[in-house]
Amino acid sequence: MDQAVFEQRLQKLTKFYIDNKRLPSYSEMCKIFNLRSKNTVYRFCQKLIERDYIRKDEQGKLIPSDKLKPVKLLGYIQAGFPNTTEEETLDTLSLDEFLIKNPQATFMLKISGDSMISAGILPGDYVLVDRTIPPESGMIVIAQVDSKWTIKYFIKNKNKIYLKPANSKYPIIYPKDELIIAGVVTGVVRKYL
Amino acid sequence: MDQAVFEQRLQKLTKFYIDNKRLPSYSEMCKIFNLRSKNTVYRFCQKLIERDYIRKDEQGKLIPSDKLKPVKLLGYIQAGFPNTTEEETLDTLSLDEFLIKNPQATFMLKISGDSMISAGILPGDYVLVDRTIPPESGMIVIAQVDSKWTIKYFIKNKNKIYLKPANSKYPIIYPKDELIIAGVVTGVVRKYL
DNA sequence: ATGATAATAGAACAATCGTTCTATGTCAAT
DNA sequence: ATTGACATAGAACGATTGTTCTATTATCAT
Secondary structure, three states: OHHHHHHHHHHHHHHHHHOOOOOHHHHHHHHHHHOOOHHHHHHHHHHHHHOOOEEEEOOOOOEEEEOOOOOOEEEOOOOOOOHHHHHHHHEEEEEHHHHHHHHHHHEEEEOOOOOOOOOOOOOOOOOEEEEOOOOOOEEEEEEEEOOOOEEEEEEEEOOOEEEEEOOOOOOOEEEOOEEEEEEEEEEEEEOOO | OOHHHHHHHHHHHHHHHHOOOOOOOOOHHHHHOOOHHHHHHHHHHHHHHHHOOEEEEEOOOEEOHHHHHHHEEEEOEEEOOOOOOHHHOOEEOOOOHHHHHHHHEOOOOOOOOOOHHHHHHOOOEEEEEEOOOOOOOOOEEEEEEEOOOEEEEEEEOOOEEEEOOOOOOOOOOOOOOEEEEEEEEEEEEEEEO
């Protein structure tokens, strides 16, 4: 098959998956690819499976494989830049899967204030918080202090527990009675445009 | 229907979607929910559609709606904390859709070096780069300088173009002949655990 | 106990699914 | 010109789909 045709169809397929959050049926692919034969589509899909763009799950249903995921990971900056022709071999991933281990227990919070600025968490950034992870010393946590929620470093030193901001103009907080931890910060997300 | 049963099934459905990247068929839901009647599943799905957890697209196929997306957005920190019972009303979103406008033109790069540290981009962070966006003054770009790729601020001042690091210990770069821009940084991602 | 309401079971239906078959068309190499 | 290799067309198949129907069971207030 012509490589250009292959890539064109792959692109249409990817677009359909992004738009509809599911893969099209063979009949639908007929329309998408301007074909009249489901068999042609069937063979095209087998090529996609060979090249690991899509897979079949236990039920024989088509599901997207890793290569159909939204983001290509290009590696380190200094390592030089892969050129466009060899991009096929690169890792692809989904940011959702990359950043979130426990979807049911994870939520996102928009940060205001500059108390974590020297940890690289700026006002307007979003943090991902996991409720299920037990906090360890050095982790960034969302904690309730004086009935207000803040983001701080969680420090545990010889049974002493306190909260330290990553900005020295704010004081260290020693909890009076009990310390309520909403969750551990597992990731940071910033959006420029 | 019992609310507890509803949520339990919703959770199983969500898990299936995360695992298989597609919604289960009615027969599959029978197994998942331990039901023997497709009709029960059918009615359950209609409740899901009513409450906007799933939808039907043009072809009548079930597709996940917004509420089935991986991350719940809880708003600002200071605004206080919604308690767990009213979480239903919260915004949910996919990080992929949130951060990536042009999936075909976007890639991810792992940052090494501290040249952008005061812009909140630390070594080990990942940046999302969009090839299609034309750079404007003040944007962060991936640029080729002396056959090496770096991340810098793109500055355009009265037809003068130069690259400025966000760390004053590095020099401003004035391109000699031509300036090769690989793309504009549209987002930053950091993973702690 | 009675009746009202909802959830489930189970059969049945047309429509669509993925798959396999054969036939036709195209193009390059021989 | 003939061959072989593909891409496509188009018909056909059983399996599965979503949906509708009626019947049975569970729940709960009265």
